[in-house]
Amino acid sequence: MNWQKAARALPDRVLPLSIKKDWGKKMKLFCFPYAGGLPGIYYSWKSRFPPTFLDIYPFEVRPRALQQNGAVHLPTSFYELLEDVYGRITPELDGSPFAFFGHSMGGLVAFELTRKLMQRGEPLPQHLFLSASRVPHAYHKLAKTYHLPHDEFVEELRRLGGTPDDVLDNPELLELFLPILRADFQAVQTYEMDQSLPRQVPVNMSVLYGTKDSIALEDILAWRDYCQGACKFYPVTGGHFFIHHQIEPILQIISHVLQVETVVPIHAPY
Numbered sequence: 001m002n003w004q005k006a007a008r009a010l011p012d013r014v015l016p017l018s019i020k021k022d023w024g025k026k027m028k029l030f031c032f033p034y035a036g037g038l039p040g041i042y043y044s045w046k047s048r049f050p051p052t053f054l055d056i057y058p059f060e061v062r063p064r065a066l067q068q069n070g071a072v073h074l075p076t077s078f079y080e081l082l083e084d085v086y087g088r089i090t091p092e093l094d095g096s097p098f099a100f101f102g103h104s105m106g107g108l109v110a111f112e113l114t115r116k117l118m119q120r121g122e123p124l125p126q127h128l129f130l131s132a133s134r135v136p137h138a139y140h141k142l143a144k145t146y147h148l149p150h151d152e153f154v155e156e157l158r159r160l161g162g163t164p165d166d167v168l169d170n171p172e173l174l175e176l177f178l179p180i181l182r183a184d185f186q187a188v189q190t191y192e193m194d195q196s197l198p199r200q201v202p203v204n205m206s207v208l209y210g211t212k213d214s215i216a217l218e219d220i221l222a223w224r225d226y227c228q229g230a231c232k233f234y235p236v237t238g239g240h241f242f243i244h245h246q247i248e249p250i251l252q253i254i255s256h257v258l259q260v261e262t263v264v265p266i267h268a269p270y
Helices: 003-009 039-048 078-092 105-119 136-141 150-160 171-189 218-226 247-260
Strands: 027-032 054-058 098-103 127-131 204-210 231-236
Touching (some): 027 078, 039 247, 098 105, 105 136, 105 171, 127 247, 218 231, 231 247
Parallel strands (some): 027 054, 098 127, 127 204, 204 231
16 A cells, blocks of 8 residues: 555544634744653754744653652553653643654654643643554554563664664663663553543644654554544655654644644633
8 A cells, every 4th residue: 555645535524613812922832752762852853843822841751759769650550650750740731832753662652642631631742743653553563672682682673773883883872771661661561542532632633654664554544543633744755764764744744734733722521
């Protein structure tokens, strides 16, 4: 199946929103990294948008909470991680319009955080940008690799391609990053969607996917079943980590979408 033709064949469902007012504030774009990734992957984006149009907020998914013994607590449950993200991001939601961008695990964080905001009666993002992210019901397909022995886990990281060789070949850096990577992998690979919350969100979505990604096409296109509004698909040249090599096309998509859409406050009854 041709990815581009399949994406274009999907009907858009435009979310019926009444315009209440122009909020008069520039938008915040909260950006969530992939498993084991750092928010620094988004720092270069800050200078690429006019400051009057968009503020880029690279967001640290992993908490840095110290336990009583001085160790850093790394949640291995996705929903424990999400609860921490929710607690740290809500003070940043100051009435300005905002949107979420997430790559891979970051996309799952963006989607589930939107459902949590719905549950708590909070304002919702204007838009969800889901990049290289499979749909929630497809996570059971992931192989469990988080518990592999050291050498096998490092080779798996090398195969996936998201961790720099400078880290994988440096024992001291590995000692710092491996616990974080294992915790993130466990959170994702053991994730099961909370069925007590609404499956669909009343937020328009843009789904970016790599044309050479190993994620099954059906597990990308099924995002339309999680969206009550418009769900559009954008093929991006490359594999799973195209975010490192296709910055310009990604930013063009974000800019176009956010300039076209009308900014309105979104609340959803729960």
